[in-house]
Amino acid sequence: MSRAGKIARRTFLFGTVAIAGGVALGYYVVQHPHDNPLKPGLDPGEAALNPYVLIDADGVTIITPRTDMGQGAHSVLAAMVAEELDLAWSDIRVWDGPPGAAYYNAKVAAEALPFSATDDGFVARNARAFGGRVAKVLGLQITGGSTTVPDGFDRMRMAGAAARQMLIGAAEAETGISQADLTTRDGHVVTPDGEAIAYADLAVQAAKIAPPDEVALKSPDDWRYLGQPMERLDIVAKSTGTQGYGIDIDLPDMLYATVRTNPRRGGVVRGYDASKAEGMPGVQRVVPVTGGAGVIADSTWRAMRAAQEISFDWGEAPYPADTAQMWAQLEASFTEALQDSRFRDDGDVDAALEQAGGEVLEAQYRVPHLAHAPLEPMNATAQLKDGRLDIWASTQIPMYVVATATRLTGLKAEDIHLHNQYAGGSFGRRLEDDFIAEAIELAMVAEGRPIKMTWTREEDMSHDFPRPMAVSRARGAVADGKVAAFDLSLATPSVAQSQGGRLNQPMPGPDVAIVAGAWDQPFAIPDYRVTGYRAQPMVPVSSWRSVGASGNGFLHDCFLDELIHAAGADPLQERLRLCDDPLSRGVLEAVGEMSGWSGPDMGDGRARGVAFTLSFGVPAAEVVEVSQTNAGLRIDKVFVAVEVGRVLDPVNFDNQVKGGVIWGLGHAMNCELTYKDGMTEQRNFDSYQGMRLYQAPSIEVRALENGETIRGIGEPAVPPAAPALANAIFAATGQRIRELPLNRHVSFA
Amino acid sequence: MIRFTVNGAQVETDLEPETPLLWVLRDTLKLTGTKYGCGIAQCGACTVHLDGIAMRSCQMQIGDLEGAEVATIEAQGTPEAPGPVQRAWIEHQVAQCGYCQSGQIMAAAALLAEVPDPDDAQIDDALSGNLCRCGTYPRIRAAVHRAAELMREDTQ
Numbered sequence: 078m079s080r081a082g083k084i085a086r087r088t089f090l091f092g093t094v095a096i097a098g099g100v101a102l103g104y105y106v107v108q109h110p111h112d113n114p115l116k117p118g119l120d121p122g123e124a125a126l127n128p129y130v131l132i133d134a135d136g137v138t139i140i141t142p143r144t145d146m147g148q149g150a151h152s153v154l155a156a157m158v159a160e161e162l163d164l165a166w167s168d169i170r171v172w173d174g175p176p177g178a179a180y181y182n183a184k185v186a187a188e189a190l191p192f193s194a195t196d197d198g199f200v201a202r203n204a205r206a207f208g209g210r211v212a213k214v215l216g217l218q219i220t221g222g223s224t225t226v227p228d229g230f231d232r233m234r235m236a237g238a239a240a241r242q243m244l245i246g247a248a249e250a251e252t253g254i255s256q257a258d259l260t261t262r263d264g265h266v267v268t269p270d271g272e273a274i275a276y277a278d279l280a281v282q283a284a285k286i287a288p289p290d291e292v293a294l295k296s297p298d299d300w301r302y303l304g305q306p307m308e309r310l311d312i313v314a315k316s317t318g319t320q321g322y323g324i325d326i327d328l329p330d331m332l333y334a335t336v337r338t339n340p341r342r343g344g345v346v347r348g349y350d351a352s353k354a355e356g357m358p359g360v361q362r363v364v365p366v367t368g369g370a371g372v373i374a375d376s377t378w379r380a381m382r383a384a385q386e387i388s389f390d391w392g393e394a395p396y397p398a399d400t401a402q403m404w405a406q407l408e409a410s411f412t413e414a415l416q417d418s419r420f421r422d423d424g425d426v427d428a429a430l431e432q433a434g435g436e437v438l439e440a441q442y443r444v445p446h447l448a449h450a451p452l453e454p455m456n457a458t459a460q461l462k463d464g465r466l467d468i469w470a471s472t473q474i475p476m477y478v479v480a481t482a483t484r485l486t487g488l489k490a491e492d493i494h495l496h497n498q499y500a501g502g503s504f505g506r507r508l509e510d511d512f513i514a515e516a517i518e519l520a521m522v523a524e525g526r527p528i529k530m531t532w533t534r535e536e537d538m539s540h541d542f543p544r545p546m547a548v549s550r551a552r553g554a555v556a557d558g559k560v561a562a563f564d565l566s567l568a569t570p571s572v573a574q575s576q577g578g579r580l581n582q583p584m585p586g587p588d589v590a591i592v593a594g595a596w597d598q599p600f601a602i603p604d605y606r607v608t609g610y611r612a613q614p615m616v617p618v619s620s621w622r623s624v625g626a627s628g629n630g631f632l633h634d635c636f637l638d639e640l641i642h643a644a645g646a647d648p649l650q651e652r653l654r655l656c657d658d659p660l661s662r663g664v665l666e667a668v669g670e671m672s673g674w675s676g677p678d679m680g681d682g683r684a685r686g687v688a689f690t691l692s693f694g695v696p697a698a699e700v701v702e703v704s705q706t707n708a709g710l711r712i713d714k715v716f717v718a719v720e721v722g723r724v725l726d727p728v729n730f731d732n733q734v735k736g737g738v739i740w741g742l743g744h745a746m747n748c749e750l751t752y753k754d755g756m757t758e759q760r761n762f763d764s765y766q767g768m769r770l771y772q773a774p775s776i777e778v779r780a781l782e783n784g785e786t787i788r789g790i791g792e793p794a795v796p797p798a799a800p801a802l803a804n805a806i807f808a809a810t811g812q813r814i815r816e817l818p819l820n821r822h823v824s825f826a
Numbered sequence: 827m828i829r830f831t832v833n834g835a836q837v838e839t840d841l842e843p844e845t846p847l848l849w850v851l852r853d854t855l856k857l858t859g860t861k862y863g864c865g866i867a868q869c870g871a872c873t874v875h876l877d878g879i880a881m882r883s884c885q886m887q888i889g890d891l892e893g894a895e896v897a898t899i900e901a902q903g904t905p906e907a908p909g910p911v912q913r914a915w916i917e918h919q920v921a922q923c924g925y926c927q928s929g930q931i932m933a934a935a936a937l938l939a940e941v942p943d944p945d946d947a948q949i950d951d952a953l954s955g956n957l958c959r960c961g962t963y964p965r966i967r968a969a970v971h972r973a974a975e976l977m978r979e980d981t982q
């Protein structure tokens with residue numbers, strides 16, 4: 078037996094003992110950057126200090142501290158580490174890891190700054206860097222903003238590369254063979270004579286080695302996983318009904334529960350009568366929770382049925398009681414006092430419009446409140462026993478959940494154990510932890526037993542933090558067959574202000590989301606202005622897939638389309654002429670080519686529309702083809718081109734883009750949350766449908782990889798979908814629809 | 827006592843006859859592959875087979891099931907030995923969040939049992955009651971076609 082072989086055996090024994098709890102490379106310095114958040118010189122060595130690689134006797138576990146809500150975060154983050162660490166795909170295991178400040182998301186705060194993604198000037202660059210630093214200070218371990226890939230790209234690869242170097246160093250120490258002669262393959266360090274030592278056998282030794290200050294990353298030409306089609310780590314489980322979600326948690330001695338709180342969000346409960354519910358089969362108790370009551374029973378259904386029998390006396394809504402009043406409030410928000418931002422003010426719009434005189438085009442547009450409604454209703458399981466709280470739930474904000482739990486229970490953070498779960502969708506809903514707080518409240522009265530709290534769909538839809546409604550006022554002028562002036566004013570309640578209020582964090586300065594997807598569009602219109610107005614808060618609102626751009630894409634692009642039509646120009650050619658960003662021109666040219674663009678009219682009752690939105694740094698162009706049928710309007714085909722710098726996971730990329738298009742189109746077709754008496758009128762999928770299979774068009778996706786910055790794709794395909802469809806409907810019918818959902822004005826097949 | 831079978835196993839229960847099958851599957855039998863999404867027959871996440879036909883288990887009261895044969899996603903195959911529809915779903919990497927996919931697969935399997943080589947219109951008809959909030963529809967269509975192929979190969 079060779080020397081390496083013997084040593085491998087010996088260290089294996091040593092290893093199994095020592096590794097009982099697992100050895101995390103670099104774990105001991107996890108807290109370091111947070112003790113000294115602004116310590117100079119931190120950044121270069123950062124990756125080596127991040128705890129993403131856990132090795133125990135069974136092999137390597139990659140910590141993927143972003144929530145997998147279906148967007149494939151775990152797979153792509155694992156692939157980044159595996160690529161550099163040299164693991165076999167079939168051996169990869171992933172874990173969300175504990176909540177940790179070390180897992181801050183440097184990109185989220187950067188996105189909130191008022192610099193367009195195409196602005197690479199000194200101030201913009203520094204502000205973005207500062208944004209990341211702020212996130213670090215706050216320990217924002219957030220999943221959102223299409224940041225998982227860009228935030229993880231360097232960090233995760235460096236974590237893998239650093240761990241690999243430490244393992245090679247360990248092998249050198251064990252075998253005496255120089256590092257230069259050692260290589261790695263599929264989870265092993267390999268010696269010159271072909272002996273393979275499993276990483277698991279080297280882990281203890283490796284943990285003693287200081288993380289390297291610098292690591293060399295593979296050239297993309299040498300990648301074996303990234304950029305290639307990979308099988309998602311969860312695909313088999315999700316195709317066989319064996320993927321566990323939060324709603325599937327099953328614990329010994331567990332009880333089931335549901336909660337009802339005031340459907341007038343934020344309203345009080347004046348009282349309730351639970352006498353009937355309390356006597357129903359399986360019901361253990363009915364207990365008050367903040368804003369309502371919870372039923373604890375021996376099955377979910379028995380809890381849900383009993384909860385329907387509680388009669389509540391709900392307090393009034395702390396916001397306008399119906400949708401008509403809300404529109405009125407928004408329309409009254411275009412005042413100097415409520416002006417929030419004017420990040421774009423090119424040329425002299427007032428002068429240009431004055432000069433145009435009677436030729437000025439004016440239009441008011443609006444978009445409704447929208448629910449997230451992931452298919453898995455909100456749920457959480459909690460157990461409070463012997464001074465320890467365990468929580469099983471899916472959340473995008475684990476650090477905040479821990480903070481909420483400390484506030485509710487009075488426990489210390491170290492006594493709170495959050496087990497983040499796979500999510501049956503989120504779309505931004507799990508950036509709120511209201512449902513988790515309810516489960517904790519129930520656990521606090523459950524005498525040590527675990528409580529699985531599941532909302533009914535009705536509770537879920539009526540207790541969302543929706544995408545806020547918005548109104549735009551647009552004016553513009555054309556000259557010589559060109560778009561000459563565009564003045565866009567947008568009014569909406571601030572999502573950041575609403576979220577900040579709940580998190581007890583002031584959100585100073587203008588809210589970029591109010592104008593995102595509008596002010597930052599790469600169009601060189603000579604006189605061009607975008608002004609945001611912060612409407613008074615109404616219902617509590619939150620981030621919804623693509624956030625501000627979700628509505629602004631429609632509000633900006635459709636009026637641009639009106640101007641182009643008034644100019645008598647071609648919708649695609651004029652957008653191209655106006656566009657002054659090469660990457661954005663690239664996607665417009667691409668959809669033109671893909672769709673064989675020859676103008677909006679396609680003959681035989683068929684027509685197409687084009688739209689463009691730059692959001693989250695990603696230029697996205699879409700062409701939607703529609704036809705008029707006896708049954709109504711049909712969406713036949715969609716062409717999408719997006720520029721993301723580099724595609725790391727092509728299958729998932731394609732799935733995300735198509736999903737984004739369908740999300741955008743489906744909500745544009747038929748979804749809105751309306752309010753009556755302070756409550757949503759839509760309570761379930763009968764009145765809030767989205768797109769169904771028979772309506773799904775064929776979708777052709779093209780990724781452009783010309784940019785230098787890698788971008789996430791969970792959101793940017795959403796904003797241009799609604800305007801491309803509305804523009805296509807205009808081309809087909811001559812009807813310019815200025816509000817969503819579109820089925821208020823046309824019927825879909 | 828109400829008696830029926832689930833995936834071939836005998837079930838006896840004294841729960842209220844109006845209890846929806848969905849919750850007996852999930853909470854009593856711990857067959858959690860079948861999902862709750864709406865409770866009102868609008869989303870299809872709870873789709874199972876009743877005597878071979880795709881049904882919404884949230885709308886099926888167990889009192890009506892005396893002697894019935896129920897099959898769930900767990901009867902389609904396992905991670906180690908997935909059935910043909912499941913293999914097609916894996917090959918096409920249909921799932922995003924995956925929460926709707928048990929229901930989609932059960933609806934597809936019932937369709938394929940009746941129509942071995944469905945066209946897009948037949949697929950649309952059979953599966954349009956199954957919502958997918960993540961928007962995996964293009965892949966679902968492709969995977970049903972692929973499942974039809976795999977089933978033919980399996981029987982050859």
Ligand code: FES
Nearest residue numbers: 863864865870884
């Ligand atoms: S839960 Fe049964 S159809 Fe939605």
Ligand code: FES
Nearest residue numbers: 923924958959960
């Ligand atoms: S994959 Fe998420 S709902 Fe269908």
